[in-house]
Amino acid sequence: MHASSTTALAALALLLSGAASAQDAVPPLATLEPPPVPVDNPMSPDKVALGEKLFWDGRLSGNWSMPCSACHLPDVGWGTGGAISFGYPGTQHWRNSQTILNSAYYNKLFWEGSKTSLEAQAKGAAGGAVAGNGDGSMMEMRLRFVPEYVAAFKDVFGTEWPHSEQAWEAISAYQRTIVTDATMVPFDRLLAGDETALSDGAKRGLDLFNGKAGCIACHNGALASDQRFYNIGVPAAAEFGEDPLYQITLRWELYQKGGSEEDYRTGADDLGLYHQTKRPRDKHKFRTPSLRELRWTGPYMHNGSVETLADVVAFYDGGGGAGQTAGLEPLALSPEEQADLVTFLEALSMDEPLIREEPELPETATWAEFPR
Amino acid sequence: MTDRQIPFARLAFAAGCAATILAGAAVAQDMQGFAPLPDAPEINEVRAALGEMLFFDTRLSGDTANSCATCHDPARGWGDGAAMSTGYTGVEYFRNAPGLFNVADRNYLMWDGRLDGADLGTLVRDMLTESHTMHMDSRLAQERLKQVPEYMAMFEEAYGAEPYGGRIYGAIAEYIKTIRTENAPFDAYLRGDAAALSESAARGMELFAGEAGCAACHGGAMLSDGGLHATGAPDHPELQENADRQITMLRHFATMGTPNYMNLREDVGQYVVTKDDADIGKFVTPSLWDVGQTAPYMHSGVFPTLAEVVAFYDAGNDAIAPLGLSEAQEADLVAFLESLTGDAPEIPDPDLPDYALRVVGEN
Numbered sequence: 001m002h003a004s005s006t007t008a009l010a011a012l013a014l015l016l017s018g019a020a021s022a023q024d025a026v027p028p029l030a031t032l033e034p035p036p037v038p039v040d041n042p043m044s045p046d047k048v049a050l051g052e053k054l055f056w057d058g059r060l061s062g063n064w065s066m067p068c069s070a071c072h073l074p075d076v077g078w079g080t081g082g083a084i085s086f087g088y089p090g091t092q093h094w095r096n097s098q099t100i101l102n103s104a105y106y107n108k109l110f111w112e113g114s115k116t117s118l119e120a121q122a123k124g125a126a127g128g129a130v131a132g133n134g135d136g137s138m139m140e141m142r143l144r145f146v147p148e149y150v151a152a153f154k155d156v157f158g159t160e161w162p163h164s165e166q167a168w169e170a171i172s173a174y175q176r177t178i179v180t181d182a183t184m185v186p187f188d189r190l191l192a193g194d195e196t197a198l199s200d201g202a203k204r205g206l207d208l209f210n211g212k213a214g215c216i217a218c219h220n221g222a223l224a225s226d227q228r229f230y231n232i233g234v235p236a237a238a239e240f241g242e243d244p245l246y247q248i249t250l251r252w253e254l255y256q257k258g259g260s261e262e263d264y265r266t267g268a269d270d271l272g273l274y275h276q277t278k279r280p281r282d283k284h285k286f287r288t289p290s291l292r293e294l295r296w297t298g299p300y301m302h303n304g305s306v307e308t309l310a311d312v313v314a315f316y317d318g319g320g321g322a323g324q325t326a327g328l329e330p331l332a333l334s335p336e337e338q339a340d341l342v343t344f345l346e347a348l349s350m351d352e353p354l355i356r357e358e359p360e361l362p363e364t365a366t367w368a369e370f371p372r
Numbered sequence: 373m374t375d376r377q378i379p380f381a382r383l384a385f386a387a388g389c390a391a392t393i394l395a396g397a398a399v400a401q402d403m404q405g406f407a408p409l410p411d412a413p414e415i416n417e418v419r420a421a422l423g424e425m426l427f428f429d430t431r432l433s434g435d436t437a438n439s440c441a442t443c444h445d446p447a448r449g450w451g452d453g454a455a456m457s458t459g460y461t462g463v464e465y466f467r468n469a470p471g472l473f474n475v476a477d478r479n480y481l482m483w484d485g486r487l488d489g490a491d492l493g494t495l496v497r498d499m500l501t502e503s504h505t506m507h508m509d510s511r512l513a514q515e516r517l518k519q520v521p522e523y524m525a526m527f528e529e530a531y532g533a534e535p536y537g538g539r540i541y542g543a544i545a546e547y548i549k550t551i552r553t554e555n556a557p558f559d560a561y562l563r564g565d566a567a568a569l570s571e572s573a574a575r576g577m578e579l580f581a582g583e584a585g586c587a588a589c590h591g592g593a594m595l596s597d598g599g600l601h602a603t604g605a606p607d608h609p610e611l612q613e614n615a616d617r618q619i620t621m622l623r624h625f626a627t628m629g630t631p632n633y634m635n636l637r638e639d640v641g642q643y644v645v646t647k648d649d650a651d652i653g654k655f656v657t658p659s660l661w662d663v664g665q666t667a668p669y670m671h672s673g674v675f676p677t678l679a680e681v682v683a684f685y686d687a688g689n690d691a692i693a694p695l696g697l698s699e700a701q702e703a704d705l706v707a708f709l710e711s712l713t714g715d716a717p718e719i720p721d722p723d724l725p726d727y728a729l730r731v732v733g734e735n
Binding site: 058062063064065088089090091129130133135137138140141142144145161241242243244245247248249251252255256265266267268364365366367368370 | 515616627727733
């Protein structure tokens with residue numbers, strides 16, 4: 001089934017319905033609506049502006065060196081650009097830093113789905129011992145000694161002093177603005193009626209995505225993620241066997257997340273969703289990531305062990321990795337088909353990466369400058 | 373004398389006995405409430421040896437930038453030599469880092485007396501895990517130590533078990549119990565060596581117990597009454613100018629549940645523990661053993677020298693009556709305080725073992 005450019009829209013509808021029938025009923029790829037906003041954290045321009053500053057502010061970490069932006073840098077896709085994220089100084093993180101782009105759409109955050117809101121995710125990352133390692137009360141007091149913040153928090157939240165929970169709310173509001181602009185995404189332009197938006201290769205790739213390659217089974221809907229958890233057999237990060245700092249963090253996670261003694265003693269890899277559920281069948285399952293903005297957010301997978309989109313496609317073409325339980329099977333794609341898939345995946349990204357400049361941060365003042 | 377002044381009169385009898393004081397150390401001990409250093413505590417040597425290494429190991433701080441010894445440096449009287457301590461990276465602390473001499477024999481720990489002196493393990497836990505000192509996740513500390521084969525062997529020998537928070541704290545606590553005043557002249561004097569004090573120091577001792585009234589609070593074997601008092605010792609002026617120290621102080625007050633903490637502008641001391649207005653500005657009476665090694669002085673480190681401490685008490689303030697000492701008397705008091713000081717510790721930094729790759733399943 002190959003749609004011609006002149007009948008793209010009609011063919012697309014067929015494609016998507018065909019894929020759905022082949023892969024159970026799954027929602028077709030679609031253009032993202034504005035992200036959902038929780039009723040208890042409404043958006044406002046002032047809140048977003050405050051959140052932007054806080055996103056970049058090292059006050060929200062243990063030793064000032066790890067603001068959100070330390071591991072979510074706009075010019076490397078709002079991640080680190082490396083396989084496994086930076087850790088707090090003296091430590092090493094254990095997973096790939098996920099992009100902030102479109103994080104507003106997820107119903108669960110972190111690779112193992114351990115948080116159910118951006119607000120909770122921000123707090124968890126800022127406080128985690130191998131991430132921000134910030135103490136809530138210390139971070140809060142630092143904010144209270146910044147007159148510009150005191151005024152902004154009072155304006156936005158109505159309280160006399162900043163509270164740390166409000167910082168996570170403001171940062172989340174900011175993150176709800178770090179989303180794909182559909183007018184800049186070839187695939188979304190196609191959906192909007194621009195039949196020339198995709199190259200022929202990308203169109204063939206879309207066909208494969210929805211059909212023979214079966215990607216749509218999990219990467220569906222506007223986010224191109226079903227937000228569910230699968231073990232696709234991504235091998236353990238090599239670093240876990242090579243570097244004591246990675247081993248320390250792995251064991252710390254196995255310990256503090258409360259797995260079994262055997263997991264702790266013999267664990268050599270990230271157990272993913274299992275850390276949350278403790279159900280054996282959930283070992284090594286990770287949340288399906290969105291495929292939007294892939295051009296700007298490599299490397300890929302929970303441990304960043306797959307460097308390019310071509311490698312990702314080749315991984316799936318081979319039926320995933322050892323031990324996978326996601327029902328993957330070899331796809332028998334030709335090299336041309338694999339290339340077409342990559343071309344399509346790239347068409348799910350904006351033409352240019354979304355970049356934000358680092359804002360100027362306000363100064364700390366002594367209590368002599370406190371409001372009266 | 374206001375109602376917050378210390379009742380020096382209670383010790384007035386000591387002055388009357390001044391003539392007798394010099395007659396012999398044993399008599400002085402009886403008459404003035406002086407006593408030699410407490411006996412050394414029993415030490416579990418294996419745990420103390422482990423604790424010594426841990427004391428110097430920066431891997432017990434969150435960002436591996438500081439160890440216990442960073443702020444409790446044996447070369448600086450087990451303090452850091454600064455007026456107010458630095459604390460964790462990116463933090464500035466708001467009090468002086470006290471020396472650790474004879475720490476096993478203290479009634480309270482911390483300047484505001486928030487910890488019980490009998491519980492050194494909790495002191496260590498507080499220092500390691502508190503955000504303003506070493507800011508360490510104790511579970512991560514455990515995993516760091518488990519990644520060091522030498523530590524695994526030492527914990528096995530010391531505890532028959534693997535590294536674990538409580539064992540880490542216990543080993544360091546055992547080590548700091550070994551930190552003692554060694555060969556202080558006044559201790560020798562109290563043990564019968566009448567020649568151990570210079571004439572000036574001997575006159576200073578007389579003043580200490582008598583006219584100057586120091587012994588009212590700094591008596592006994594620890595040269596401390598083990599209590600908390602408001603002597604009017606000022607905060608360091610820098611506290612009013614350094615927002616980072618203010619942040620740390622108000623945050624500490626907040627975490628202690630102190631009423632109205634955002635509006636406090638001075639170090640309120642024990643008030644954060646008791647929330648009793650009568651305890652505002654009260655700090656633990658520090659032991660004076662080894663006081664010659666532990667400058668600067670007071671909770672705020674505001675006085676760089678012992679002479680300034682003596683001058684402070686001589687001048688008096690709203691809380692304490694002036695003493696009217698002559699310059700010579702002040703110098704004698706300083707000479708006596710110097711005689712409370714023993715040998716400088718000679719503690720080389722231990723060679724610390726490195727991380728190694730673990731063998732999965734073996735530990």
